[in-house]
Amino acid sequence: MTALAALQTVTDQVDAFxxxxxxxxxxxxxxxxxxxxxxxxxxxxxxxxxxxYADRLVNPLLSCTIDATTVFGNRWVVAREHVANAGIATETIATFDVRDGLIQRASMLKA
Known part of the structure; x- marks a missing residue:
């Protein structure tokens, strides 16, 4: 697994969200x-x-953008996200531990 592959998994997760x-x-x-x-x-x-997430993802006003990422080693991705609902955004720092192309652990710290 490469750092680029870990970042792609996180990107795929946000795209699906x-x-x-x-x-x-x-x-x-x-x-x-x-x-x-x-x-x-x-x-x-x-x-x-x-x-x-089942009830949350049916909300068409819910979205997430990533405006900064850092990759540590081959599996850790740290992202600064803005999760918006009905136009109100919350800044979040998210860490992802990606192994074998799948997220093993994710931790969200909301501002």
């Missing part, structure tokens, strides 16, 4: 992925990720 394509979004995560910082407790596994 913006397309409101739940299946494609969930497919960027490993079966046992852990996502923290989006809910009160971490989301563990694809099914938990699917359940959390």
């Amino acid at each position: 913006n397309a409101h394509d739940l299946d494609a979004f969930v497919a960027t995560y490993s079966e046992d992925a852990v996502v923290s910082g989006v809910a009160e407790t971490p989301l563990v596994g694809r099914e938990a990720i699917r359940a959390f």
